[in-house]
Amino acid sequence: MGSRVERFFKTAVFPGAIAAETFDTLINRLKAIGIDKTVRRQLHGLRDLYNDAKHDPTTPIRLKRTVDMATAGRAAVQTLIEAGIGATSAPVETVISRLLWISAYDVYVGGVTEVYVSLPLPEDIFATHLDLVWIKGLEWDTMKAELLATGCFHYGKEHFDPVVYSRFVEEQDFLNAGIWDGDYRQLIRIISKYEDRPTAARLIPDLRRDHMCIAVLSAIALAAVDVATVAPAPVAVEKLRSQILEHADEVYAMPNERVWVHAAATGLAELIVQLPIASWAQLSGPFWNLWNPKQLNAVVAPADLKKVPYVIDDANRVVIT
Incomplete structure (x- = not known):
């Protein structure tokens, strides 16, 4: 919790704060923008508790102190949000990060590529698919480049257990596969843009999404x-x-x-x-x-x-x- 509050200060309360600035320094900066001593003292109490736990993790932390400091720290953070300091009032989209397999298979007769999104269950012989998109075969490289540009897509056999990847290779018309480690919503928005709905409807109507x-x-x-x-x-x-x-x-x-x-x-x-x-x-x-x-x-x-x-x-x- 202490780590997340510190990150909140560096990303929302003081966006653009340099990594070298300490949690203590950031709390003290609140004085210059009119946040009173009581709020700053509550935040310092939470910071002290955080530091004690971090630097001496074998020492027991008393429950009453923890509850008192966490409660006071929560009230202090709420004060900062209500004051609209920095980016604290900006809307935040909840990110649902998932580790997923993305695999592609060419369907030469139709000029399309099947792209599957699957749960990574390496012990299962058959992958558990969550989604399927049919795209034009020539757009695979474009879509792959957009996925790679997110920094969340890890492409190629080196990212898989050899046994798992060998199962992909054994499947007919397998092209390649990668691992998505990021926001599920972002992934589906990207691959959905490339769907070749007319071809999918014509060739394989019972296998459309x-x-x-x-x-x-x-x-x-x-x-x-x-x-x-x-x-x-x-x-x-x-x-x-x-x-x-x-x-x-x-x-x-x-x-x-x-x-x-x-x-x-x-x-x-x-x-x-x-x-x-x-x-x-x-x-x-x-x-x-x-x-x-x-x-x-x-x-x-x-x-x-x-x-x-x-x-x-x-x-x-x-x-x-």
């Missing part, structure tokens, strides 16, 4: 979070549903032509409208609770999870179940 259940649910969840988090006021179910479908089509290449796509958007919209508007801005997701599922504390859930496989939990996460 809107025929892949998990891809549909994930795209609808991404779109719903995007729409809900910027809504200034509550929106009726039907309007929210329409906005989700439109955004999913435009940004995440999920066509709204299938009845199950509409059903997913309707079901999630019905859950979101049950939340207070203050919770809408805090929504994040999707999170997948499908493999080795964990117990969730659902704030809102559908009457039938088989028909609407979403819940919104007590951390304001849209969870696919």
